[in-house]
Amino acid sequence: MRYVDEFRDPDLITKASDEIRRLANPSRHYRIMEVCGGHTHAIYRFGLKDILPENIELIHGPGCPVCVLPMGRIDDGLAIAKAPNRIFTAFGDMMRVPGAHGSPLEDKARGTDVRIVYSPADALEIARKNPEKEVMFFAIGFETTAPSTALTLMSAMSQGIDNFSVFCNHVTIVPAIRAILDSPDMRLDGFIGPGHVSTVIGCRPNQWIASVEGKPVVTSGFEPLDLLQSIVMLLRQLDAGEAKVENQYKRVVPWEGNRAALKVMAEVFELRPYFEWRGLGFISQSALRIREKYAAWDAERRYSVPETRVADPKSAQCGEVLKGVLKPAQCKLFGKECTPEHPIGALMVSSEGSCAAFYNYEYRKSQLTSISAMA
Amino acid sequence: MCLAIPGRIVELISGPNEVGVVEVTGVRRKVQLGLLADDMPVVGDWVLIHVGFAMSKISERDAAEQMHLLSMLGETEQAMEEVRGYGLGERASDDIGHHEAPTRPN
Amino acid sequence: MRFKDTQIEMSHGAGGKASRKLVEGLFAPLLLTDAAQMLSDAARVEMGGTAIAFTTDSFVVRPLRFPGGSIGELAVNGTVNDLAVSGAKASAMVVTFILEEGLASTVLEAEVRAMSAALKRAGVSMVGGDTKVVERGKADGMYITTAGIGIPMRGVHVDARTVRPGDKILISGPFGDHGITILLARQDLDLEADLVSDTRSVLPMVEAIAAEAATGIRWMRDPTRGGVATALNELARDCGLAVELNEEEIPIHDAVRGACELLGLDPLHIANEGQFLAVVSAEYADAALNAVRMTDGGDEAQIIGQIREQPAGAVVVNTRYRGTRIVEMLVGDPLPRIC
Ligand code: SF4
Numbered sequence: 032m033r034y035v036d037e038f039r040d041p042d043l044i045t046k047a048s049d050e051i052r053r054l055a056n057p058s059r060h061y062r063i064m065e066v067c068g069g070h071t072h073a074i075y076r077f078g079l080k081d082i083l084p085e086n087i088e089l090i091h092g093p094g095c096p097v098c099v100l101p102m103g104r105i106d107d108g109l110a111i112a113k114a115p116n117r118i119f120t121a122f123g124d125m126m127r128v129p130g131a132h133g134s135p136l137e138d139k140a141r142g143t144d145v146r147i148v149y150s151p152a153d154a155l156e157i158a159r160k161n162p163e164k165e166v167m168f169f170a171i172g173f174e175t176t177a178p179s180t181a182l183t184l185m186s187a188m189s190q191g192i193d194n195f196s197v198f199c200n201h202v203t204i205v206p207a208i209r210a211i212l213d214s215p216d217m218r219l220d221g222f223i224g225p226g227h228v229s230t231v232i233g234c235r236p237n238q239w240i241a242s243v244e245g246k247p248v249v250t251s252g253f254e255p256l257d258l259l260q261s262i263v264m265l266l267r268q269l270d271a272g273e274a275k276v277e278n279q280y281k282r283v284v285p286w287e288g289n290r291a292a293l294k295v296m297a298e299v300f301e302l303r304p305y306f307e308w309r310g311l312g313f314i315s316q317s318a319l320r321i322r323e324k325y326a327a328w329d330a331e332r333r334y335s336v337p338e339t340r341v342a343d344p345k346s347a348q349c350g351e352v353l354k355g356v357l358k359p360a361q362c363k364l365f366g367k368e369c370t371p372e373h374p375i376g377a378l379m380v381s382s383e384g385s386c387a388a389f390y391n392y393e394y395r396k397s398q399l400t401s402i403s404a405m406a
Numbered sequence: 407m408c409l410a411i412p413g414r415i416v417e418l419i420s421g422p423n424e425v426g427v428v429e430v431t432g433v434r435r436k437v438q439l440g441l442l443a444d445d446m447p448v449v450g451d452w453v454l455i456h457v458g459f460a461m462s463k464i465s466e467r468d469a470a471e472q473m474h475l476l477s478m479l480g481e482t483e484q485a486m487e488e489v490r491g492y493g494l495g496e497r498a499s500d501d502i503g504h505h506e507a508p509t510r511p512n
Numbered sequence: 513m514r515f516k517d518t519q520i521e522m523s524h525g526a527g528g529k530a531s532r533k534l535v536e537g538l539f540a541p542l543l544l545t546d547a548a549q550m551l552s553d554a555a556r557v558e559m560g561g562t563a564i565a566f567t568t569d570s571f572v573v574r575p576l577r578f579p580g581g582s583i584g585e586l587a588v589n590g591t592v593n594d595l596a597v598s599g600a601k602a603s604a605m606v607v608t609f610i611l612e613e614g615l616a617s618t619v620l621e622a623e624v625r626a627m628s629a630a631l632k633r634a635g636v637s638m639v640g641g642d643t644k645v646v647e648r649g650k651a652d653g654m655y656i657t658t659a660g661i662g663i664p665m666r667g668v669h670v671d672a673r674t675v676r677p678g679d680k681i682l683i684s685g686p687f688g689d690h691g692i693t694i695l696l697a698r699q700d701l702d703l704e705a706d707l708v709s710d711t712r713s714v715l716p717m718v719e720a721i722a723a724e725a726a727t728g729i730r731w732m733r734d735p736t737r738g739g740v741a742t743a744l745n746e747l748a749r750d751c752g753l754a755v756e757l758n759e760e761e762i763p764i765h766d767a768v769r770g771a772c773e774l775l776g777l778d779p780l781h782i783a784n785e786g787q788f789l790a791v792v793s794a795e796y797a798d799a800a801l802n803a804v805r806m807t808d809g810g811d812e813a814q815i816i817g818q819i820r821e822q823p824a825g826a827v828v829v830n831t832r833y834r835g836t837r838i839v840e841m842l843v844g845d846p847l848p849r850i851c
Pocket residue numbers: 346347348349350352359362363364365366369375376377378379380386
């Protein structure tokens with residue numbers, strides 16, 4: 032696979048990890064946050080932790096749109112879909128995510144017409160093919176995904192497909208990073224910056240992290256060599272006492288982002304004054320809603336929304352883990368009440384969530400080793 | 407977040423929407439090209455695909471440059487080691503001071 | 513553990529954790545006389561002093577026909593394969609058809625012909641059957657259940673508890689073709705690829721190993737629903753050892769890889785219908801591999817890993833980059849993801 036395999040080259044990976052070992056100051060402990068859930072996933076999938084020196088600690092960031100979605104939104108979406116003649120469509124990622132009254136898949140078993148789509152355009156296609164039904168797309172995602180939803184809504188309008196609507200949960204990444212950096216117990220040395228989000232928004236929105244907060248940011252790709260190279264770039268900046276925004280992922284991310292995508296987004300969406308993030312609480316100007324012009328396709332305007340609020344149990348320490356203050360395994364519920372099959376907190380819900388990723392790839396490894404070592 | 411993957415445009419489809427067919431190692435799918443309206447791809451271009459939409463064109467030049475940088479890792483360092491052998495270029499970080507190690511157990 | 517889920521969901525039939533919970537928490541305790549039977553694909557029963565292997569399997573697949581196969585062919589091969597990987601050669605089979613009112617006779621006939629061809633290829637006789645028709649809308653065209661008996665192959669003992677550290681893990685060929693073919697054939701995802709299902713009888717390959725390395729065989733399984741990951745996790749659990757795979761040696765077709773990268777799926781979780789996994793003692797590993805490779809359709813067989821002592825009970829993949837990762841059993845159906 033072009034543009035994939037060469038960035039998984041084992042020899043170069045050895046080279047890059049040697050370089051990291053050489054650059055990392057042994058008397059120093061580095062705390063680097065990878066913003067995207069995709070980075071987290073890749074770090075575990077490729078076993079990158081095993082090849083990094085111990086004094087480089089990777090903290091998993093807030094970049095998993097499934098994890099940060101408040102439970103009540105799922106209940107709201109499913110409540111709308113329950114009425115006769117409606118079809119609930121969403122990405123596969125959402126299907127097993129529990130609301131207070133169950134997940135989309137559980138509702139499917141109870142009779143709701145729930146369908147998995149790979150693209151918002153596919154959801155629109157379902158609406159076109161089923162004119163007697165009302166089709167709702169449960170939209171999630173950061174700025175990477177929002178333009179696709181926007182373009183789909185524009186198509187719905189221009190083609191006059193009226194039996195289609197979007198339940199919009201799109202969020203923006205920068206306010207979340209800000210919320211994390213604002214937290215007083217935060218200690219980070221640098222950021223592996225959002226990758227695919229930056230194809231849309233570009234690298235500039237991260238500038239303040241470097242200039243105001245004084246932390247280096249490297250916009251990074253998702254292959255093993257991308258991540259290792261980004262760590263090399265961060266270490267070099269830290270070594271030189273610098274804090275700038277650099278772009279490791281140039282082959283995909285233009286510095287200014289994608290103007291056409293930003294235009295489409297601005298046409299359809301506006302900022303919400305505030306939005307709740309699971310684990311982080313309410314963050315102002317951190318999410319998108321559909322503009323008045325597209326009200327007819329906005330599920331929140333079209334249907335009555337119960338506005339369910341579900342509080343996570345107090346013992347869930349997702350916020351601390353999200354901010355990197357606690358490691359997943361340090362949460363009291365981790366691996367006991369809270370597991371990928373029975374997620375209690377946000378971060379256990381999607382395989383991208385830091386608790387789930389840690390549980391699936393790391394925790395069992397350590398747990399199994401210690402059990403068999405004891406035996 | 408945001409699973410996206412490179413694919414090659416193998417066909418452009420005319421119609422009201424900008425649509426093309428991309429191929430990812432033998433798998434083909436229709437993708438929307440509307441988000442690349444400023445710089446429409448042509449057959450043979452590589453694009454990054456996310457949820458059935460092409461998000462950006464992949465730059466062959468930047469990819470090659472990155473590979474070059476990666477292959478140079480360590481080598482430039484060797485050259486620097488040699489320079490250091492002459493007692494020049496001390497590492498800039500030495501006067502920055504080290505960050506405290508975290509107090510929390512890891 | 514008692515089965516406590518409040519309702520049946522698709523995941524209970526997906527072959528992963530939920531299925532296992534259902535079987536172990538409800539079916540086995542109430543229905544099975546010998547819990548050890550649960551560990552293999554076919555049961556061993558003594559009848560009048562002779563041992564026979566006995567199994568059953570149901571087939572529900574949408575669409576009924578897909579590139580490389582159809583439900584009728586699956587229904588025969590599936591039971592032949594379950595018997596084969598338990599170390600038995602299928603000899604007789606019975607079938608039940610559940611047909612949906614309104615099903616075109618031509619469709620039914622095509623499937624019966626497909627079954628007949630598959631029976632001939634596997635050298636099995638069909639000795640009986642039953643038909644039920646349900647109202648329109650109550651079935652996806654047709655469901656087929658087959659049950660079969662087989663005669664144990666001489667010298668072959670399939671038992672996870674005999675697996676030892678150092679044993680080798682063999683796979684008969686590239687995996688994921690069937691599951692991805694079906695996923696694409698449903699057309700919900702609007703993906704196309706030149707892929708065909710791998711549905712076939714694995715009996716000739718199993719017989720080849722049995723002829724060359726019978727005493728070396730410890731365990732076999734056909735990794736259908738839940739994929740290679742689920743089959744090997746069950747092995748790891750049943751033998752109390754670690755299953756270690758070497759990523760570099762895992763055979764996968766490009767199109768399967770492409771589809772998995774695109775949809776965010778793990779090929780190890782994708783269903784197969786014409787492959788089998790075998791654990792063979794180290795000294796017989798080469799002989800077993802050669803035997804499979806010499807058999808028709810076995811040329812892409814590989815040794816993909818080995819049994820280790822630790823981490824006990826887990827499946828570990830050595831990545832190409834000196835890293836390792838744990839591979840879990842599938843939870844529910846594999847769902848495409850965008851995150
Ligand atoms: S273990 Fe569960 S409750 Fe605790 S932080 Fe992780 S997701 Fe939240």
